[in-house]
Amino acid sequence: MSPETLVYPFLFLAIFFESFLLVTFLSKPARDRRLASTRQAAATPRVAIVVPCWNEETTVAGTVESLLALDYPADKLSLVLVDDGSTDRTSAVIDRFAEHPHITALHKENGGKYTAMNLGIAHAKDAEIIGFLDADSFVASDALREITTAFAEPETMAVTASMSIHQPRTILQRMQYAEYAFAITLRHVFASINGLYVTPGPFSFYRRTVFDRLGPFKHAYLAEDMEMAMRMQRAGFNIGNALRARVYTKGPPTLPKLITQRVRWTTGFLRNIAFDYRDLIGGKGNAVLGLFVLPLGLIAIGGGIAIFALTVTEVVQRALHALSVVQAAPLSYAFTPHPFSWFYLPVTAVTLIGITLILSTLIWMTLGKRLSRTPGRLVPNMLVYLLLYSFVAPLWLIQSVSHVARGVHTAWR
Amino acid sequence: MSLFARNALIALAITVVLTGTVIYAVNYLNNARVAELSTIEDQISIDTLSLDTQFSLLESAPCDSAASSTVLTGELSDLGNRLSYAEDQLGSDNPQVIRLKQQYSLLEIRDYLITKQLAAACGTKPVTVLYFYSNAGDCADCDRAGYALSYLHNTYPNLRVYSFDYNLSIGALQTFIALTKVKDTLPAFVINGRQSYGFTSLPDLEKQFPKGALATTSPKL
Structure with a gap:
């Protein structure tokens, strides 16, 4: 069996995934959500937004200022800034905002992000809806209106936003910009069939009853947002998405920082699934998650590593062979142009299916950017994505699987 | 039926159709390649027969067919490259590839014999290389040897290189191997009737050529 043959099952599943995405994108629930207008929802429930901070002195002020600029009745919105024992000037920065009538600034010993979020929940007693925003992110002024609109359906218990990378500068941030545009479409499509398994830190909101019924956030292998979403799915709650609720974050600018972040995400996913939420896989509960999203997520990790390993092996073998063959004649002969022939x-x-998958991914990215009205230039960033992602992603996949298999502690930063 | 189940079934149908279309397209292209090879072989076959006939008709002035023979050798070389690529794509055990290779080997032998006849009749001294290879995994240096010969042929277009798969099962080729007394130590070369085995480097291979043989052919500038 040739190595290429091993790739076929993964390619088949990848086409199946993309086809499912297309069909679900065109289905009525997703269409209705795309067409929903913020004007449909006149309701302005009481909202509290918790901002957990740990050593965010350079970014937290921008985060809070973007929240203060939200188009939302001031008397219905409160902000809870929680300093989780920062060792830099974060504490002083958030204290500058403490005089604002709708802002509460809290300080505590360092205990992890989830403890800061829980403290924020405890101080948001009168809020019907509680949201969170990472202290390195900021939001568009209409984002909260979009979020509350998505809560119009009574069965929606949590709502996620559309994240993007703000003004990508480094080549890796450019790659992430395109990746996040793809994720916007994925989140929109899977929310329409209640298939989300993570409510990301940047601007996800919950009805208060979620915490009343399911309890506070947990450590959850440093993936508290993923664990809470899985807990909600296990309880049969719906998690929605506000496509045009734009939140901007700063992607890790360097490879080591990016790998650290992604290893935290991936190990969080693997550990939560393997140890605490294994029951979500299978047809007993939410079929979308149990039979499609989570199994394919696991296969994507295994497949990503396997295809990367096969490709590297194949490329190295062929390159060495080609090098050996080319040395049999003067080097100039290798560069002799040959007339083009379709033959x-x-x-x-593999090449045809690969091209199809690449094209469909580019289309999803374009749709994600356009439908969410995310600013920025996508085309050059898509090219960077195409050039880099398949080389970079396996690095964190391999490290994540290795960490989980060996029981290695995963770092936050 | 739930929306998820419905969408999953439709997605599965799309996947099957798309995969089927891809397989069909690849097969179609491969068949087109085989058809093109077959057409080229047919054309060369006609040209060879024509040259043979021309040779017989012009017994008094056989050297008039020499130019045609040179053109044919070039076409054979191009066909060999295409056949080698098709073999890579379709596999060396593909029945169509085997049939085309058999036909190609016969054309090569025929061209080699005509070249020899013309040389004898016209007093020319063409440099011919019979190259025997194997792609059964038992010839580590065959790819390098083939590449070096391609380079030599490209540099000296009048050099006549005939490549044969040593393991190809066809009576004429096996007889040809028996007549040339080439052993199964591959790669094997018969350069103007002189045998040599193995490939180390281009300079070593060039040393196997008769003195001045490469220099007297027309180098391509």
Whole structure:
């Protein structure tokens, strides 16, 4: 069996995933959500937004200022800033905002992000809806209106936003910009069939009853947002998405920082699934999650590593062989141009399916950006994504699987 | 039926159709490649027969067919490259590839014999290389040897290189191997009737050529 044959099952599943995405994107629930207008929801429930901070002295002020600029009745909105024992000037920065009538600034010993979030929940007693915003992120002024609109359906217990990378500068941030645009579409589509398993830190909101019934956030292997979403799914709650609720974050600018972040996310996913939420997989509960999203998520991790390993092995073998062959004649001969002939086009099932998958991913990215009205230039960032992602992503996948298999503690930063 | 189940079934149908379309497209292209190879072989076959006939008709002035013979050798070389690529794509055990290779080997032998006849009749001294290879995984240096010969042929277009798969099952080729007394130590070369085995480097291979043989052919500038 050739190595190429091993790739076929993964390619088949990848096409199946993309096809499912397309069909669900065109289905009525997703269409209705795309067409929903903020004017439909006149209701302005009491909202509290908790901002957990740990050593965010350079970014937290921008985060709070963006929240103060939200288009929402001031008497219905309160902000709870929680300093989780920062060792920099974060504490002083958030104290500057403490005089604002709708802002509460809290300080505590360092205990982890989830403890800061829970303290915030405890201080948001009169809020019907409680949201969270990471202290390195900021929001568009109409984002909260979009979020409360998505809560119009009584069965929606949590709502996620559309995240994007703010003004990407480094090449890795550019790659993430395109990746986040794809994720916007994914979140929109899977929310329409209640298939979300994470309510990300940047601007996710919950009805108060979620915490009353399910309890506060947990450590959850440093993936408290994922664990809470899985807990909600286990309880049969619906998690929605506000497509045009834009939240901007700063992606890790360097490779080591990016890998650290993604290893935390991936190990959080693997550990939560393997140890605490194994029952979500299978057809007993939410079929979308149990039979599709979570199994494919696991297969994507295994497949990503396997395809990367096969590709590297194949490329190295072929390169060494080609190098050995080319050395049999003067180097200039290798660069002799040959007339074009369709006969030599390298058209195989793998290349055709690969091109189809790449094109569909680019289309999803474009739709994600357009539908969420995310600013920025997508095309150059898509090219960076195409060039880099398949080389970079396996690095954190391999490290994550290795960490989980060896029981290695995962760091936050 | 739930929306999820309905969408999953539709997605599965799309996946099957798309995969089927891709497989069909790849097969279609491969068949087109085989058809093109077959057409080229047919054309060369006609040209070879024509040259053969021309040779017989012009017994008094056989050297008039020499130019045609040179053109044919070039076409054979291009066909060999295409056949080698098709073999990579379709696999060396593909029945169509095997049939095309058999036909190609016969054309090569025929061209080699005509070249020899013309040389004898016209007093020319063409440099011919019979190259025997194997792609059964038992010839580590065959790819390098083939590449070096391609380079030599490209540099000296008048050099006549005939490549044969040593393991190809066809009577004429096996007879040809028996007549040339080439052993199964591959890669094997018969350069103007002189045998040599193995490939180390281009300079070593060039040493196997008769003195001045490469220099007297027309190098491509």
